[in-house]
Amino acid sequence: MKKIFAFIGLGALLIASACGNKNGGQVDSDSMRFADLTSEYNEATSFNDSLMLLMGDIYTGLDxxxxxxxxxxxxxxxxxxxxxxxxxxxxxxxxxxxANRRLLADMEAKLNSSNNKNAVLTKTISQLKAHIEQQDQKIARLEADLSKTKGELEAAHGEISNLNTQVAETQEQVKVETAAKEQAQQQAIEAENEANRVYYCIGTNKELKKNGLLQKKFLGATKVMQGNFNSSYFTKADKRSLTTIPTGGKKVKIWSNNPAGSYQIVDNADGTKTIKITNPSQFWGRTPYLIIQIN
Known part of the structure; x- marks a missing residue:
């Protein structure tokens, strides 16, 4: 669990690094940004390694x-x-x-003074500080017990054993509740992702018909997605992040029921078209499917 927590801390710190310190307005800005991110990654790795070592030493102290x-x-x-x-x-x-208390204070000061504010690492440091205080209190109690008689020591040990049993039971209950909470959170995330899942496909008229998305009988109107169709022909996407769809075609026709005012067809320099979604909620409000015909 300690390694997992530390790993989560590194991932969160890297995400925070990727969102900070924008560097633009220069010819080689992409290369410079890459260099900045590399430096930030190295710093994050070094910080996280130090925190992991300190965490291990603190827990060793408890043992x-x-x-x-x-x-x-x-x-x-x-x-x-x-x-x-x-x-x-x-x-x-x-x-x-x-010594560990001083090292932890230095790391906390370094984190607070950096541009990469990270809630997970801050919480980890706070928890380690609490562990140190608990260990300090336990040392003080043991030092006090050193002056007790054998009978007093046995009585104190009995009280501590009962307390440890209660603590163990409480910790087990916390584990059960935490697992249930994490499962509920994961289910909520999956449900939200499913609710935002959309599908789109791009193909010629012949390809769309071949996959059952378009049906045209003699002198009849073209039917869209009626009957059996090849669902694997669609590309899955998240409507929260899908804003543009390069079609690769010079002529574009949208067959699905997406409102005209919710998107634009943009001309590219090479003559091809790109679908730009300007109002996602309206665009996907009628159907989660987008069928694009290109010529």
Whole structure:
């Protein structure tokens, strides 16, 4: 999960990089923009690698604290030498914890001062800061327990065991609820994508007839998409992002029921035509299909 979270952080940071710092007005602007993005990518990768390493060290610190807790509460935990060992180990862990706290603060300051504001990375850093504070509190509790008698230590351990059981049950419930929430969110995304899915095809009159999209009987009107037709002949698209469709033809006719005022037929320099959708909601309001005949 830690690696996945860090990977998500990198993807989100790269997306933010791609949306920032526009560089235009120069002859070689595309090349310069590519260089800028490469630099931003390298910076994002370096930042993310550092965050992953720090995250791993923080979670290792938690394992170390748990190990000292096991030593203290296990049989013989009231031994003077054992307690001295645990006390020294906790001091070392706290020193490392303070170093990680400073490193995390530096990374947070760097992220806040950069142009690439990223909510995911900010949230990750906040969560790591919370982990550090929790570990600090646990060290303080263990240090306090070092001065307790054997009986007091056993009583404290029993209370902690009950608390840990409750925490584990709560965490399991959170996992179940989180999984259900993620599934619902994914289903909502899929439903939205399906609602915005449209289909278009481009072909000659002969090709459109061959695929069952046009039917013409002698002296009869041309029928559009009536009866069986080849659905694989269509190209799938998202109407939220589909704004222009190069046809490759010099003459264009739209057979589907798309309102005339919702699009334009634009002339290209090579003499071919491009369909420019000017009002997507109106254009796709009657049908999700677009049939373009070219000559």
């Amino acid at each position: 170390s604290i748990n190990a000292q807790e096991g030593l203290l509460y296990s049989q013989g935990g009231d031994n003077v030498d054992r307690r001295a060992e645990v006390r020294q180990n906790l001091e070392n862990i706290r020193a490392r914890l303070n």
